[in-house]
Amino acid sequence: MKIATWNINGIRTFRCAIKKTLDALDADIICVQETKVTRDLLDERTAIVDGYNSYFSFSRGRSGYSGVATYCKESATPFAAEEGLTGLLTNHEGAIGCYGDHSEFTDEELQLLDKEGRAVITQHRVQCSDKTQSSTVTVINVYCPRADPEKPERKQFKLQFYKLLQSRAEAILKKGSHVIVLGDVNTSHRPIDHCDPSEINDFEDNPGRKWLNGFLRDDKASESTTDVLHGGQFVDTFRYFHPTRTGAFTCWSTLTGARQTNYGTRIDYIFADYQLTREQFAEADIMPEVEGSDHCPVWGALRCSVLPSSRPPPLSTCYLPEFAGKQQKLSRFFVKVDQKSRDALPGSQEEAERRENINTPAAGNSSGTKRTMSIESAVPKTKKAKTVKAPSKPQGNLLAFFKPKNQLSSPKDSVNAPPIKDGLFKPDRPELVRDVLPQIDNTPDDIAAPDKQERTQTEVFRTQTSNPRGSKGASLLFWKSVLHGPPPPPACKVHGEPCVLRTVKKEGPNMGRQFFVCSRPQGHAANPDARCNFFVWVDRGK
Numbered sequence: 001m002k003i004a005t006w007n008i009n010g011i012r013t014f015r016c017a018i019k020k021t022l023d024a025l026d027a028d029i030i031c032v033q034e035t036k037v038t039r040d041l042l043d044e045r046t047a048i049v050d051g052y053n054s055y056f057s058f059s060r061g062r063s064g065y066s067g068v069a070t071y072c073k074e075s076a077t078p079f080a081a082e083e084g085l086t087g088l089l090t091n092h093e094g095a096i097g098c099y100g101d102h103s104e105f106t107d108e109e110l111q112l113l114d115k116e117g118r119a120v121i122t123q124h125r126v127q128c129s130d131k132t133q134s135s136t137v138t139v140i141n142v143y144c145p146r147a148d149p150e151k152p153e154r155k156q157f158k159l160q161f162y163k164l165l166q167s168r169a170e171a172i173l174k175k176g177s178h179v180i181v182l183g184d185v186n187t188s189h190r191p192i193d194h195c196d197p198s199e200i201n202d203f204e205d206n207p208g209r210k211w212l213n214g215f216l217r218d219d220k221a222s223e224s225t226t227d228v229l230h231g232g233q234f235v236d237t238f239r240y241f242h243p244t245r246t247g248a249f250t251c252w253s254t255l256t257g258a259r260q261t262n263y264g265t266r267i268d269y270i271f272a273d274y275q276l277t278r279e280q281f282a283e284a285d286i287m288p289e290v291e292g293s294d295h296c297p298v299w300g301a302l303r304c305s306v307l308p309s310s311r312p313p314p315l316s317t318c319y320l321p322e323f324a325g326k327q328q329k330l331s332r333f334f335v336k337v338d339q340k341s342r343d344a345l346p347g348s349q350e351e352a353e354r355r356e357n358i359n360t361p362a363a364g365n366s367s368g369t370k371r372t373m374s375i376e377s378a379v380p381k382t383k384k385a386k387t388v389k390a391p392s393k394p395q396g397n398l399l400a401f402f403k404p405k406n407q408l409s410s411p412k413d414s415v416n417a418p419p420i421k422d423g424l425f426k427p428d429r430p431e432l433v434r435d436v437l438p439q440i441d442n443t444p445d446d447i448a449a450p451d452k453q454e455r456t457q458t459e460v461f462r463t464q465t466s467n468p469r470g471s472k473g474a475s476l477l478f479w480k481s482v483l484h485g486p487p488p489p490p491a492c493k494v495h496g497e498p499c500v501l502r503t504v505k506k507e508g509p510n511m512g513r514q515f516f517v518c519s520r521p522q523g524h525a526a527n528p529d530a531r532c533n534f535f536v537w538v539d540r541g542k
Helices: 015-025 105-114 152-175 207-215 219-223 235-243 274-280 339-344 398-402 411-416 431-441 455-466 466-481
Strands: 004-006 029-034 054-056 068-073 080-083 119-127 135-143 178-184 232-236 268-273 281-286 298-302 305-307 500-503 512-519 533-539
Touching: 004 135, 004 178, 004 268, 015 281, 029 135, 029 178, 054 080, 054 119, 054 268, 068 119, 068 135, 105 152, 135 152, 152 178, 152 207, 178 274, 178 298, 232 235, 232 274, 235 281, 268 274, 268 281, 268 298, 339 500
Parallel strands: 004 029, 135 178
Antiparallel strands: 004 298, 029 068, 054 068, 080 119, 119 135, 119 305, 178 268, 232 268, 281 298, 500 512, 512 533
C-alpha cells in the first residue's frame, strides 16, 4: 500500500492531465491540498477520473480558496468517508464517527473551523501479512491554516485547528483504527526542517512547533523498542527513516525563485501512529524533482495491502447529481454566498509568504518564471472567437484629441473653411488654406513639432502628408513626455548584473512603490549563487 500527499496550488492547473498526474504519483491513496475549487466550479473531468474515486471538501463562502481532495484507486476504495473534522458536515451513512472532546470549542468555532474546506477523512480496510484478521487505517487529509502575523485572529484560528485535528485523530486511534495524518501542516518542525532557522526569532517558541512537539512522539523514542510513549502518539515518518538528512524541503517561495537554490522549508508531512509506523511502514520520502507547484509531493509505503470496498461511500463525487446523471433543481444554480464570512476569510496562501517559516522582504512582487509541469497538461480547446467587422471609416489619430478646437473668426469663415479630418486640414481646396490659417490658433509646439518652436499649421500639414513617419515620431515623443517608462536597472554591487524591478503589493505607506533587487534567486547568505542583499528604491520623481 502506498500513499502520497501534495499541495498542488490549484487543481485546475492540471486541466485534462489529472489522470496522468495521479498515475505518475503511483500511489493507492493520493491526497491533495489547496485545490482552490468550490462545488459550483467542480467539473466532471476533475471529479470523475477513470480508475479512481474521489472525495472533496470545499470552502464555503469564498471561491478559489483552500480546499482538499482525496483520490483513491478502485483497488483502494474506502468503506467510509467524511468531510471536515467536527462532524457537522456529515449527514449521510458511511460516516466515520469518533469526534473527540469538543468542550474547549464553542459552536461558532466548530462551524468556522470546518467552513474553509480543510479536511477529508477516508477509512480503509487493510490486510497485514503477519496477522490473520484485517484491520482499519483512517487517512486524515488536512490543509492546516497559515498564521498571518498581521491578523492575530488567524494565529488563534490555526492553533484551534491543530487542537481539533489532534482531538479527532486521537479519538479515532483510541477506537481501535490505525491513523495517518498527512498534508500541508504549514509549520516546519525542527531547525533541520528550515533553510535558515537562525533568521527566525524565538524559533523553538513558535506555537505551531510547540503543538508539533506534543503531537509527535520523540525522535529517540521512535528508535527504541520500548512501548512507553514519550510525547505524542504519532510519528513523523520521513524523520523516522531519515533522521539526519538536511536540505529535505517540500516548499519554496515562488516570489524569490528559492527552489533553484533549495532555500525552503519542510511543512508537508505524513504522520502515522507509532505502532503502524514501526510494524508496517517500509519507507517514506519526498519528491523534490516533481514540479508544478510551490510544494513537492511526499510519499510513504506500507507492507500491508488494502482491501477495497464493494462500492464507494456516499461522500464520493460519483454520487453528486451533476455527475450521476440525475436532474438537478433550478435552485442548485443559485448559490448564496455569505458576504460577511467571505470578507472575513483571509487571502490565498500564495498571496503572502509563510512568515513563520521563511523570512522574505516585506516589499516584493512575483518575478519568478511560470510554473512548469513535470507531466504535460493538455490545453482545452476554446470557443472560436467571433469576427468583428472593421469600421468603414478609419479612426482618427489619438493625438487629434489633444489639439485645441479650431475657432473661426466669423460665420463666413466657417462656411468657406476647408473640411477638417484628424486634426488637420483636408486638402480638398488648397487655395483656402492660405486665407483661413491666420485666423486659427496654431497647434501646440510641444505636440506638433517639439524640435522647432516656430512652425505654422501649413508646415505641419505639409510635413505630415509628405512624410508619414513624421507624425509617428511626434506621437512617440509626445507619449514619452507624458508617460515615463521604467528607469534603467542598476547593477547589483556583488554580481554586477542588472537588477529586477519590483513593486510593493503589501498595504502600508510604501504600497505601490517600486524598487530594484538582485535578479538571482533567494538563498543562504553563504551561497555565492544566491541573491545578494542589494536593494534600492526607485525615485518617485523618475
